[in-house]
Amino acid sequence: MNKSISKIKNQICWASKEIYQRGLVNMGEGNISLRVEGKEEMIITPSGNNYLNPLPEDMVHITFEDKTLIMGKKPSSEYNFHRMIYQERSRAKCIIHTHSTYASILAVQRLSLPIIFEEMLVFLGGGVPCSAYAPTGTGELGKKALEAMGKQNAVILANHGFLIVGRNAEHCVFGAQLVEKMAKIYVTSISMGKVYEISEENLSNLTDRFKEEFSTI
Numbered sequence: 038m039n040k041s042i043s044k045i046k047n048q049i050c051w052a053s054k055e056i057y058q059r060g061l062v063n064m065g066e067g068n069i070s071l072r073v074e075g076k077e078e079m080i081i082t083p084s085g086n087n088y089l090n091p092l093p094e095d096m097v098h099i100t101f102e103d104k105t106l107i108m109g110k111k112p113s114s115e116y117n118f119h120r121m122i123y124q125e126r127s128r129a130k131c132i133i134h135t136h137s138t139y140a141s142i143l144a145v146q147r148l149s150l151p152i153i154f155e156e157m158l159v160f161l162g163g164g165v166p167c168s169a170y171a172p173t174g175t176g177e178l179g180k181k182a183l184e185a186m187g188k189q190n191a192v193i194l195a196n197h198g199f200l201i202v203g204r205n206a207e208h209c210v211f212g213a214q215l216v217e218k219m220a221k222i223y224v225t226s227i228s229m230g231k232v233y234e235i236s237e238e239n240l241s242n243l244t245d246r247f248k249e250e251f252s253t254i
């Protein structure tokens with residue numbers, strides 16, 4: 038196996054353990070992928086990923102045209118939206134999808150997460166919009182996710198969970214944790230009363246930083 042493929046597989050194993058330990062995913066649900074640089078290929082967690090003890094040899098190397106390059110484990114059934122996002126966004130190098138609790142509360146309410154903390158502008162590019170509903174595993178889910186995501190890096194998937202796109206695995210792990218934390222603050226706050234949102238109008242220094250360092254478009 039060439040060195041970069043082996044490195045990518047190890048990064049997915051690292052990200053698997055990180056999001057599991059941070060309580061963003063239960064065993065077997067969600068998925069993580071990384072783009073194979075310079076190719077129409079990605080490496081994705083297998084269906085029913087073991088987040089506690091992920092093995093590099095279990096990660097599935099697949100082309101964007103759905104051709105499995107290394108036979109073995111079955112790729113996650115949701116590989117379709119990963120493929121579509123990589124094809125649409127040239128700077129997207131990593132995608133994490135989870136069904137974490139607070140983001141999923143917004144997902145079942147079909148609510149977007151507004152800008153409530155400045156760091157959302159820097160790392161996510163703004164709020165986290167909620168997509169229209171589409172069944173899991175379909176190309177329609179990817180289409181709806183991309184439509185709703187706009188210029189941002191994350192999107193809530195109606196009645197499902199959320200996904201985040203990043204320029205590398207570290208960005209994605211950090212961003213996934215941020216989305217869930219913001220969702221928790223928002224869900225808890227609206228149950229207590231009024232929530233004040235931030236306008237991005239006078240914060241162009243933050244949106245500029247997003248464009249330079251974190252945007253995946």
Ligand SMILES: [Zn+2]
Nearest residue numbers: 067115197198
């Ligand atoms: Zn899912």
